[in-house]
């Protein structure tokens with residue numbers, strides 16, 4: 222009797238535990254209970270490993286649409302889209318010359334939804350490059366890189382470079398003519414320090430260009446070794462690196478005190494609307510981070526320091542931007558197919574051989590000098606961008622669009638200067654040619670260091686130094702230089718994309734290209 | 738003190754190991770095919786007309802002074818150039834070269850490379866890996 226009883230209750234307890242298991246799993250997963258109130262939502266946000274990237278509450282300034290324009294989140298969303306679609310493409314993609322081309326062809330024409338996934342992947346990468354650049358511009362123009370956020374600006378630059386690296390390595394993978402010749406040119410740009418070492422006659426002893434190219438290609442031609450290296454970089458090394466950099470980036474945003482905002486943001490925002498926040502339950506009184514302070518103080522009916530709970534306000538905003546990004550990528554993927562030319566042919570270059578559009582500005586510079594255009598000037602630009610927060614130690618108007626001495630009128634004038642000088646130089650070089658055509662015997666070093674690309678860089682630099690002196694402010698110089706840089710990038714990209722035809726000759730429209 | 742120095746030694750050896758591991762991606766043996774090409778020139782090849790051996794990036798010429806070969810890999814960024822009536826032109830960034838390979842316009846930093854040619858019976862052997870001074874022509 223007794224033993225049967227015991228076993229009966231043991232079984233009963235077993236059954237009870239089994240019944241309780243789903244609830245316990247749920248409670249274990251969401252420790253604070255269902256997030257129905259502001260307080261449980263706070264617990265939910267900081268108790269969840271993914272959500273706790275966010276702080277529990279955000280300042281109302283950060284939620285204003287024009288504070289960020291949602292560009293950072295849009296970049297993350299685009300990256301997530303490339304992750305999902307990229308992993309799907311990996312089911313069929315085979316990184317070996319010619320086989321790679323056939324597998325992309327299969328993906329494009331045979332695999333169910335293959336073409337759609339490939340289109341989305343391709344478009345999401347383009348969207349990502351655009352949003353990353355615009356995000357950087359937003360941070361710059363709102364002076365949000367200033368102390369204590371200098372280091373996060375550097376992390377951001379690393380993210381930009383990694384993003385460009387991802388698209389460059391991805392561009393080779395289809396192994397078609399477009400891919401093959403863009404990568405041949407890219408690898409030779411890596412080798413272009415030889416332009417200088419050759420001219421100095423020291424290449425035999427000191428050959429950084431050759432080493433870079435050898436490491437990139439694993440061979441002296443673009444072949445199987447190069448493809449597997451690019452593939453490894455594209456699907457492992459760079460995405461992992463990007464993810465790690467992103468983690469640091471987000472973490473720093475929080476540790477640096479949320480997004481940059483003007484010191485008088487609270488006054489400018491005015492009192493929050495009376496209806497907000499909606500308490501669905503009296504919160505426990507606590508002064509911890511998760512607190513929702515309530516009482517007969519000034520803070521009645523608004524969060525501490527003019528903040529709102531991240532859940533739901535920040536999450537709604539993020540979801541909205543993510544949905545918009547997804548919608549844009551889907552729409553583009555529906556209307557326009559990713560290109561696929563003939564299979565790579567190492568004997569006949571594509572004419573014109575063009576890299577992805579965001580590198581065509583560089584390709585335009587490279588058509589003046591491989592070393593300066595492909596390595597020298599990009600290095601100067603990256604270095605200049607990296608130094609900005611360390612040179613601009615001012616505090617006025619942090620967090621304001623076009624903030625700083627000169628403001629929007631200065632930016633407007635800089636747009637004119639930036640566009641004017643790049644257009645003038647390009648027009649001159651296209652119309653009259655350059656040193657080599659006039660003096661065929663001129664030493665190469667002269668052409669390397671005196672060409673439209675270097676002159677443009679110098680002109681922008683001189684303009685910016687003049688601004689620094691005139692306004693007695695590093696920020697003014699930075700505003701001018703960054704604006705000029707954007708204008709130069711834009712114009713060169715458009716020229717490289719639209720106005721350059723076979724043999725890199727200038728044509729007003731692709732319709733004028735000669736047909737063979 | 739002891740703890741600190743062992744910490745630094747660990748860090749040092751890890752760094753050393755990492756540098757050693759990075760030796761791996763630097764290929765010691767390259768997979769490139771043989772650089773020596775056997776060429777038979779057509780009887781009728783006129784002086785100043787390029788003969789391009791199938792599958793190769795070079796142009797072989799014959800004139801009164803002998804046979805010579807010029808690499809058709811652009812010295813700018815490695816595109817394959819096209820022989821034309823006046824010389825060569827590159828499709829990628831518009832470099833032009835005279836018939837002897839010297840640069841006449843565009844960004845190419847160096848003249849085209851002349852390749853070593855040697856006679857082998859009725860045929861010629863061109864070595865893509867061996868560069869000779871411009872103007873070197875070979876007779877059978």
Ligand code: HEM
Pocket residue numbers: 300303304306307308310311314325339342343345346347349350384385387388389390391392393394395455456460559560
């Ligand atoms: C972990 C993330 C990613 C994975 C697993 C991945 C995977 C792949 C694979 C397998 C391909 C070859 C298939 C194809 O060419 O269509 C590819 C192509 C490509 N990827 Fe990614 N990718 C990732 C992220 C990115 C990112 C972040 C970018 C750029 C911002 C990018 C840019 C490209 C480009 C431009 C191509 C060529 C697409 C084409 O021609 O179809 N990828 N990717």
Ligand code: FES
Pocket residue numbers: 811812813814815816827828829830831832843844845
């Ligand atoms: S590769 Fe020939 S001009 Fe650039």
